[in-house]
Amino acid sequence: MEGSVGRILQERLAQLRELQQGLTSRPYSAILRLQLAKAYRELGYPDLAAGDAYKALLLLDELTEGAEYHDEALSAAQSDIDSGQSTHLLEKINHHLSRSTSTEQANHRISSGRENIAREGNDAIGQARIAWSKTAHALLIACLIDCGCLRSALDYNNRALKSFPAAAIFASYHSTLNKRLRLHFDSEGDSFDFVHIDEYPDKGLVRRELYPWNDHEPDRFSSEIIEGINDDMAVVASKLEVKVVELPVLSAFTRENPSSAEHIQYVKQLGVFAKEDVAPGEIILQEKSLLTAVSRLHESYCDACSTTLPSSRNLQPGSQQHTDTLACEDCEEVYYCSEECLDLAQTHYHSVLCGISLGQSSTPKESSDILYRLLLIRALALAEVQGMHPLDLKELRYIWGDYHGLDLKEAFKVDSQGLLQDPFGSVAQTLPFSFQHNILMPLNILEKMDVNIFENSLHYDTWVFNTLYSKFRGTASGRHGPDGRPELGAVHPLWSIANHSCDPNVTWEWEGNMEFRTREHLVDWAGRNPDRRPGLRKGDEVLSHYCDVRLPVKERREWAIGALGGECMCSRCLWEDAQEHNQ
Numbered sequence: 258m259e260g261s262v263g264r265i266l267q268e269r270l271a272q273l274r275e276l277q278q279g280l281t282s283r284p285y286s287a288i289l290r291l292q293l294a295k296a297y298r299e300l301g302y303p304d305l306a307a308g309d310a311y312k313a314l315l316l317l318d319e320l321t322e323g324a325e326y327h328d329e330a331l332s333a334a335q336s337d338i339d340s341g342q343s344t345h346l347l348e349k350i351n352h353h354l355s356r357s358t359s360t361e362q363a364n365h366r367i368s369s370g371r372e373n374i375a376r377e378g379n380d381a382i383g384q385a386r387i388a389w390s391k392t393a394h395a396l397l398i399a400c401l402i403d404c405g406c407l408r409s410a411l412d413y414n415n416r417a418l419k420s421f422p423a424a425a426i427f428a429s430y431h432s433t434l435n436k437r438l439r440l441h442f443d444s445e446g447d448s449f450d451f452v453h454i455d456e457y458p459d460k461g462l463v464r465r466e467l468y469p470w471n472d473h474e475p476d477r478f479s480s481e482i483i484e485g486i487n488d489d490m491a492v493v494a495s496k497l498e499v500k501v502v503e504l505p506v507l508s509a510f511t512r513e514n515p516s517s518a519e520h521i522q523y524v525k526q527l528g529v530f531a532k533e534d535v536a537p538g539e540i541i542l543q544e545k546s547l548l549t550a551v552s553r554l555h556e557s558y559c560d561a562c563s564t565t566l567p568s569s570r571n572l573q574p575g576s577q578q579h580t581d582t583l584a585c586e587d588c589e590e591v592y593y594c595s596e597e598c599l600d601l602a603q604t605h606y607h608s609v610l611c612g613i614s615l616g617q618s619s620t621p622k623e624s625s626d627i628l629y630r631l632l633l634i635r636a637l638a639l640a641e642v643q644g645m646h647p648l649d650l651k652e653l654r655y656i657w658g659d660y661h662g663l664d665l666k667e668a669f670k671v672d673s674q675g676l677l678q679d680p681f682g683s684v685a686q687t688l689p690f691s692f693q694h695n696i697l698m699p700l701n702i703l704e705k706m707d708v709n710i711f712e713n714s715l716h717y718d719t720w721v722f723n724t725l726y727s728k729f730r731g732t733a734s735g736r737h738g739p740d741g742r743p744e745l746g747a748v749h750p751l752w753s754i755a756n757h758s759c760d761p762n763v764t765w766e767w768e769g770n771m772e773f774r775t776r777e778h779l780v781d782w783a784g785r786n787p788d789r790r791p792g793l794r795k796g797d798e799v800l801s802h803y804c805d806v807r808l809p810v811k812e813r814r815e816w817a818i819g820a821l822g823g824e825c826m827c828s829r830c831l832w833e834d835a836q837e838h839n840q
């Protein structure tokens with residue numbers, strides 16, 4: 258069975274790659290998008306499938322007279338119909354939908370018979386549009402349910418019920434959604450009947466994965482790549498270098514599986530090391546990044562480096578005041594701390610974002626998601642202005658997205674019929690996902706940036722957005738505003754290579770630049786080797802801190818668990834934990 262699962266996986270991946278390659282020559286084909294959605298869903302990626310089902314719907318909207326890509330969408334639809342394949346392909350997709358939906362829905366075929374699409378004239382396009390739209394809605398709704406985006410699923414299902422009142426599948430989805438929502442609110446002790454629709458759950462977790470087709474990820478352990486990282490490191494930290502290091506796999510550590518040496522597994526990662534001795538109190542790294550996000554009024558922080566701006570009241574656009582604060586002359590909405598930041602912004606990202614509203618305001622519950630989303634927008638703008646693929650940006654290229662390290666040949670599961678046992682093919686899900694943040698908003702902003710989202714699918718696909726989010730979630734630093742909400746975020750790629758210890762040898766400070774300084778005094782705890790002194794010796798690893806190291810062990814571990822991927826096992830945590838449990 259295992260061998261045949263491996264074969265099924267390989268076959269499905271090969272088919273997916275073929276369809277992805279077809280995007281270059283058929284970017285406006287709605288049928289191709291639906292085939293892609295089916296292929297992703299059969300591989301356990303309902304999130305990626307939702308992205309293509311949504312693009313199919315956008316393409317069908319383009320068939321409307323006067324739409325921006327009307328001619329292209331019309332000619333793609335006509336050539337799909339002329340190929341004589343579209344009826345058969347649509348049937349296959351509908352068959353997949355019927356087979357993969359729950360038993361309760363399985364009886365409700367999306368259509369009762371062959372959707373015979375006439376092969377000539379406007380009537381053919383009109384008929385195809387209806388049939389394809391029905392399937393695109395059904396796929397999108399099924400995938401949104403799979404991903405826990407119930408509010409968005411309900412929204413699309415209500416639209417589908419109006420447009421296709423005779424299609425039983427939407428009535429079936431309606432009842433599934435009602436049941437799921439009722440169960441959700443019952444488990445929270447709320448009554449579903451009194452909850453406002455805005456409160457409906459609309460996000461879930463998806464696979465956090467180095468996608469098998471992602472060929473932008475460099476081999477971070479090759480000497481060539483490490484040399485390249487060290488060339489960049491030399492510019493911001495002349496006494497430091499990056500090397501390969503073995504770190505314990507923390508997700509495997511639990512109290513039931515305690516930390517005795519034979520239970521610990523190690524993985525290769527990168528870390529930062531001293532190239533020479535460094536005295537205590539010395540600044541050893543100063544890194545500036547343009548990959549920053551501000552979710553507060555723009556006059557508070559420099560849009561480029563995120564440093565706090567002096568009060569900019571009465572600031573004249575373009576004018577340079579005694580404070581050196583400058584505003585963008587065109588949109589008059591973003592401010593910079595210096596001429597250097599203004600120039601960097603204009604040449605690296607702002608020209609495509611100038612005047613575009615990024616939707617910074619948020620409810621307290623959403624504020625960290627909004628910061629990640631703003632980082633995504635900044636990455637897309639940096640890529641667009643520099644004509645690069647977002648995953649090749651220097652700010653992101655070498656960052657490891659903390660992907661699951663599972664071997665898909667073993668983790669991916671299907672039953673004897675080739676059907677997935679759960680929507681994710683039984684592969685673990687740890688990446689937060691929502692229709693809004695991972696599909697709708699990025700595409701919407703790209704359109705405002707005048708990017709053709711159909712022709713540039715290979716740069717701006719849902720899997721690319723997911724990979725970017727994976728990279729941010731492991732490395733972005735955030736800062737809270739006066740009301741306690743996160744309001745600043747940034748990725749400093751070299752600083753973020755330093756690993757964590759609750760007995761760190763450096764402190765860090767982020768005000769525009771990110772800085773590492775060697776500690777003048779080490780943290781006070783009784784179990785440390787008494788010979789250890791502040792400062793760094795040549796060859797020492799630079800140990801940063803991902804939590805407040807003044808806290809007791811339990812609180813420290815809780816704080817750092819997200820950034821570390823598991824409970825901290827540094828020597829201080831192990832020693833203090835043992836002390837507490839021996840008392």
Ligand SMILES: C[S@@+](CC[C@H](N)C(=O)[O-])C[C@H]1O[C@@H](n2cnc3c(N)ncnc32)[C@H](O)[C@@H]1O
Pocket residue numbers: 504505506507526527528656657659731732753754755756757758820821822826827
């Ligand atoms: C910001 S990255 C640090 C750089 C990373 N080592 C690399 O190779 O790019 C954070 C990740 O490093 C690993 N890490 C950092 N400190 C660690 C520690 N003390 N023990 C185990 N893993 C650690 C965890 O996998 C964590 O998710």
